[in-house]
Amino acid sequence: MTATVAITLRVNGRLRSIEVAPHRTLLDVLRDDIRLTGAKECCLVGECGACTVIVDGRTVDSCLVLAVEVDGGEVTTAEGLARDGTLTPLQQAFLDEGAVQCGFCIPGQVVSAHALLAENPDPTLEEIQEGLAGNLCRCGCYWQISDAVIAAARNDAR
Amino acid sequence: MQPFAYARPASLAETVALLERHGPEARLLAGGTDLIIRLRDGTLTPSIVVDLKRVAELRPGIRERDGRLVIGATTVMTDIMANAVVRRDFAALAEAAAVVGSVQIRNRATLAGNLCNASPAADTSPSLLVYDATLVVTGPDGERRIPLDAFFVRSGVTTLAHGELVTSIELPLPTAARGSVHLRRTRRRGHDLASVTLACSVDGAGITRLAYGSVGPRPLLVGDESGVLADPAAPEAAREAILDRLLADARPSPRSMRSGPDYRLAMLRVLARRGIRAASERLVSRRAT
Amino acid sequence: MTSAPVGGSPQRVGGIARVTGQQEYLADIHLPGEGHAKLVTLPVAHARLVAIDASVAEALPGVQFVMTPADLPDPIPRFGPQFNDRPVLAVGEALYHGEPVAAVVAETREIAEAAARLVRVEYEELPAAVTVAAALAADAPLVRDPKLRPDDALASTNVLREHRYTWGDVDTTTADLVVEHDYSFPMVTHFAIEPHAVIAAPDDDGIAVWSSIQHPNWLQRILAQVLGLPLAKVRVHAPDPGGAFGGKQHAKYEPLVAFMARRAGRPVRLVLSLEETFQAVRRAAAEVHVRTGLMADGTIAFQDVAADYLIGAYADIADRVVGKGSYPGCGPYRVPAARIVARAVLSHTLPSTAFRGFGNPQVNWAVESNLTDGALALGLDPLELRLRNLARRGEAFIPFDTPADGDWQQAVHRAAELIDWFGPKPPGRGRGIAVGIKSGPTTGLSYATVRLLADGSIVVYAGTSDMGQGARTVFAQIAAQELGAPLDWITVVMGDTVVVPYDQQTSASRSTVLMGNAVLSACRDIQAKLRAMAARLHGLDESSIVVDAGVVRLPDRELSILDVLKPGLGRLGGEVVGNGEARKEAEPGHPLGGSAAFFEFNCTAVEAEVDRDTGDVTLTRYATVSDVGKAINPLQVRMQDEGAAIQGLGHTLMEHFIFDDGGRIRNLGAIDYRIPTSMDLPLEMISEIVENGDGPGPYGAKGMSEGAILCVSAAVAAAVRDATGAVIRDLPLSPERVWQALNEQSRVPEEVVR
Ligand code: FES
Numbered sequence A: 001m002t003a004t005v006a007i008t009l010r011v012n013g014r015l016r017s018i019e020v021a022p023h024r025t026l027l028d029v030l031r032d033d034i035r036l037t038g039a040k041e042c043c044l045v046g047e048c049g050a051c052t053v054i055v056d057g058r059t060v061d062s063c064l065v066l067a068v069e070v071d072g073g074e075v076t077t078a079e080g081l082a083r084d085g086t087l088t089p090l091q092q093a094f095l096d097e098g099a100v101q102c103g104f105c106i107p108g109q110v111v112s113a114h115a116l117l118a119e120n121p122d123p124t125l126e127e128i129q130e131g132l133a134g135n136l137c138r139c140g141c142y143w144q145i146s147d148a149v150i151a152a153a154r155n156d157a158r
Numbered sequence B: 001m002q003p004f005a006y007a008r009p010a011s012l013a014e015t016v017a018l019l020e021r022h023g024p025e026a027r028l029l030a031g032g033t034d035l036i037i038r039l040r041d042g043t044l045t046p047s048i049v050v051d052l053k054r055v056a057e058l059r060p061g062i063r064e065r066d067g068r069l070v071i072g073a074t075t076v077m078t079d080i081m082a083n084a085v086v087r088r089d090f091a092a093l094a095e096a097a098a099v100v101g102s103v104q105i106r107n108r109a110t111l112a113g114n115l116c117n118a119s120p121a122a123d124t125s126p127s128l129l130v131y132d133a134t135l136v137v138t139g140p141d142g143e144r145r146i147p148l149d150a151f152f153v154r155s156g157v158t159t160l161a162h163g164e165l166v167t168s169i170e171l172p173l174p175t176a177a178r179g180s181v182h183l184r185r186t187r188r189r190g191h192d193l194a195s196v197t198l199a200c201s202v203d204g205a206g207i208t209r210l211a212y213g214s215v216g217p218r219p220l221l222v223g224d225e226s227g228v229l230a231d232p233a234a235p236e237a238a239r240e241a242i243l244d245r246l247l248a249d250a251r252p253s254p255r256s257m258r259s260g261p262d263y264r265l266a267m268l269r270v271l272a273r274r275g276i277r278a279a280s281e282r283l284v285s286r287r288a289t
Numbered sequence C: 001m002t003s004a005p006v007g008g009s010p011q012r013v014g015g016i017a018r019v020t021g022q023q024e025y026l027a028d029i030h031l032p033g034e035g036h037a038k039l040v041t042l043p044v045a046h047a048r049l050v051a052i053d054a055s056v057a058e059a060l061p062g063v064q065f066v067m068t069p070a071d072l073p074d075p076i077p078r079f080g081p082q083f084n085d086r087p088v089l090a091v092g093e094a095l096y097h098g099e100p101v102a103a104v105v106a107e108t109r110e111i112a113e114a115a116a117r118l119v120r121v122e123y124e125e126l127p128a129a130v131t132v133a134a135a136l137a138a139d140a141p142l143v144r145d146p147k148l149r150p151d152d153a154l155a156s157t158n159v160l161r162e163h164r165y166t167w168g169d170v171d172t173t174t175a176d177l178v179v180e181h182d183y184s185f186p187m188v189t190h191f192a193i194e195p196h197a198v199i200a201a202p203d204d205d206g207i208a209v210w211s212s213i214q215h216p217n218w219l220q221r222i223l224a225q226v227l228g229l230p231l232a233k234v235r236v237h238a239p240d241p242g243g244a245f246g247g248k249q250h251a252k253y254e255p256l257v258a259f260m261a262r263r264a265g266r267p268v269r270l271v272l273s274l275e276e277t278f279q280a281v282r283r284a285a286a287e288v289h290v291r292t293g294l295m296a297d298g299t300i301a302f303q304d305v306a307a308d309y310l311i312g313a314y315a316d317i318a319d320r321v322v323g324k325g326s327y328p329g330c331g332p333y334r335v336p337a338a339r340i341v342a343r344a345v346l347s348h349t350l351p352s353t354a355f356r357g358f359g360n361p362q363v364n365w366a367v368e369s370n371l372t373d374g375a376l377a378l379g380l381d382p383l384e385l386r387l388r389n390l391a392r393r394g395e396a397f398i399p400f401d402t403p404a405d406g407d408w409q410q411a412v413h414r415a416a417e418l419i420d421w422f423g424p425k426p427p428g429r430g431r432g433i434a435v436g437i438k439s440g441p442t443t444g445l446s447y448a449t450v451r452l453l454a455d456g457s458i459v460v461y462a463g464t465s466d467m468g469q470g471a472r473t474v475f476a477q478i479a480a481q482e483l484g485a486p487l488d489w490i491t492v493v494m495g496d497t498v499v500v501p502y503d504q505q506t507s508a509s510r511s512t513v514l515m516g517n518a519v520l521s522a523c524r525d526i527q528a529k530l531r532a533m534a535a536r537l538h539g540l541d542e543s544s545i546v547v548d549a550g551v552v553r554l555p556d557r558e559l560s561i562l563d564v565l566k567p568g569l570g571r572l573g574g575e576v577v578g579n580g581e582a583r584k585e586a587e588p589g590h591p592l593g594g595s596a597a598f599f600e601f602n603c604t605a606v607e608a609e610v611d612r613d614t615g616d617v618t619l620t621r622y623a624t625v626s627d628v629g630k631a632i633n634p635l636q637v638r639m640q641d642e643g644a645a646i647q648g649l650g651h652t653l654m655e656h657f658i659f660d661d662g663g664r665i666r667n668l669g670a671i672d673y674r675i676p677t678s679m680d681l682p683l684e685m686i687s688e689i690v691e692n693g694d695g696p697g698p699y700g701a702k703g704m705s706e707g708a709i710l711c712v713s714a715a716v717a718a719a720v721r722d723a724t725g726a727v728i729r730d731l732p733l734s735p736e737r738v739w740q741a742l743n744e745q746s747r748v749p750e751e752v753v754r
């Protein structure tokens, strides 16, 4: 066994110091060590986006990031979006528009959509479809998800 | 994933020393979007992974210097596709960077990583070939420059020597108007590995350059200086004859499950025609502005 | 929510947990002291197992043990929903790429994985049959040992069963035109985003198993059988699956993990990788030969359908898929003479199982495409041909079965209208239309319990699995409608066989109908008790009191339920419990063992554009219209119909497993098994429903959610054909295949000239 490395990262606003083996991914550490299970495990090859989190302002597939790489960084997961038990307008829009079926892809979708809106507050349908293509939804909620992003963007504009 | 040691060097010298010390046992980590897949599936089992993201000299960035655009090795696709100079003068590169994986992948995948994997299907290779990119490489013997066309050998193999790493990619800034484009074929519209990838540039002198990948062990760069390809008024037969010659070295693998060789060759031809047309149109609109 | 609960689209129950990342799926559950399991599989499809040496693996620190067939009861227990044919671990031979031959339990997942690589399996690779042709060849290697099939006339073949349905006389029926073609449907996998997972733990003198299973009670029965335990000692916890689509209906590795947990004396968890999940579930591929007889006016004279479904090495539920999926194979039409011969062909591939549409999309693809072919050959509009033959309400269009239970013409007209079927076609575009039909459940049994608590809030117990269809929401809506509580005062409990009453299964789009009716009748049971309570409190005759929609109507005034409940329960409080039951009895004489509880009917109309140089298909307009009887939750209906359509676009345009000569899956994993992304949708998709309140479920609902996947392929291929003339009879319609078809088409005139 290789020695572990001490890292410090801020997860959903909370500072965490942990010891990790270098070969463990951010996804592993979030799910197994920090027990934040909103990021999901599916393909483990960066295709499905179920494991999407935001690292230093940008979305990543956390299955393709080593935890040690994020030392000193800031991570936001699906659990970290709502504040004080209040859903973000985007999360609420997901529910209003029927964008949630089984829900397994949804934490990743919400995180990606959140980052998309942060970058582009008024996206077109094409921009949404392109921006969220890295988040597969086998239940096929794609139309409802883009409706939700558009609704949240409108809501924000108001 | 098999355990490995992790190093996070702060300087280039330190990095090179690590590479020298560990030889083939060391693997460089930039974006990790390819490396981590291969670490997990066991095709790579290094004893140490060397993370380049804290190396001072390798900080990501895109700068103009001495008539060249210098792209730092760890610059990610998201930043390349968004860069104003890239979009203006190296449109094919911007387009290629924009189709590397999903947003999440582009937020991590680096330009040097894409090149050093030497995948025949790498999206950024054809455009960089067309733009005459040069790789700046540092190793135990100091720095050297490798023209990109002399870099690729075959899938996964480059002319990079042991202990060497790519520190930046240089592109000569265009001195005259040029139209260029990147095109690809995939199995679906969403992110996918390309079954054919092609970049084309056309300049005012009628020089057409084509580079294409995924149809052989390495991407190929070809050109036509006769002006015929770029001339929409030229007889079709003449243009097709030139394309016959330019595309003659394409050798798509018969074993690929992504698409058959006949289809790849036919699509290469389609992309070449479309690429020439699109690049020529861009050239015209460039000149008009 | 001010509108009536039923027919509105309230926020999904469980929605908040899902958008905040709090929803607990199976892999998110951890039990104290749990061990981690990993399967040992071989890199070949078919092998004779010689020996397993686990000593190196077991010596690895952190490994508890390696389970091999020798560690299981002898003979090794076999199980399955239809046949007891699947061994807990492969015995004697491994029959498909990915079949577990042993399994490791270790302290961590990582150690388990490392140990699994160290298990030495000595084997001899054997020839594998991985296509219909290879499996049916005279000299094909037999997948199933004939000794396991005594008294079976087919034992010396790879045909597990042949299903034959005939009426009229196809051989003597004449037609003006006979259209005869072969079609193929690819082998596709469910690709639920949640990979399969199971945890088992010794539970006092029994066993507790957590599985993301669609049928917890069926799993309970299987586990009781293989472990030799009474049902009450098998507790199945079934957290809401992260997508299932039929793939999570039946037991796969649960018995294995249960045996491992018992041996380990502690909880054992097995979380499959996506690759392992691909090797666990898939849809049957099919090769379908269709001969359609048509009269000059487009009337169908006969249908002669021969469908070979490539099932896997073990039957799972695949034989039922073949039998039930092909029975309505002639479609929702008046067909005077029909012969349907459907065979379940065993092969050295992973077991196929239920997958949304349950065997219908395969035959539908062939039969609907053949009808389009016939219409064009007769110079008729394919829409007209369909309307001419479509069964009318009440017509017994499939002998012995439920008569047509909808005004299906409405859906067809509407779908056509939505893509402007008769309007001018933009240049380069083509249009296609197809219809699909699927039998609902042929038998069923659901119990529900509803508790009306002292404050008027409600707990509903329903053994359905909420795998994305939103069953919790629907049941809450029914309870809210009947008992007047606001939706957020209702809790729906599912997925625990010790707590929740029996439900046969979550499949065949049954839950809204069967469990819905059970919940409804449990609510009505409570209403009856409230009526008695009110009668007692107010000295009235019960018959003069009506309880409805949360209101108690006395002859002279209306009271809220609470006005009756509070005084009725008295000082001690308590609650009112209602029980409900819904059955669909078997009909032994019926070819399927029972007639359809309802039909799912869908019409899909598509407008497409094709890039002739590349073969790229762009769907410019897509309309899907389903007859749902009554949408209890219109938003959930829409999202499921659109989801089904998008899933159908997967097998239509891009999905298929690719095998190498040895029977290994080459595109094992998400990189090369492509499913639609948000960029692979039609430019415009419209879904609508027909509601005539004519279903057997609550408020006239029918089952839905599978209808919209049935005829996607035929509609899309017809549009591609209309746009280009290219006729394609093999799925998927990948750009390469469309390009090939276009090329062949352009070669034809030359040959004719020569
Ligand atoms: S699990 Fe990370 S992208 Fe699929």
Ligand code: FES
Pocket (backbone or CB within 6 Å): A099, A100, A101, A102, A103, A104, A105, A106, A136, A137, A138, A139, A140, A141, C193, C242, C243, C468
């Ligand atoms: S909601 Fe089920 S996978 Fe997206």
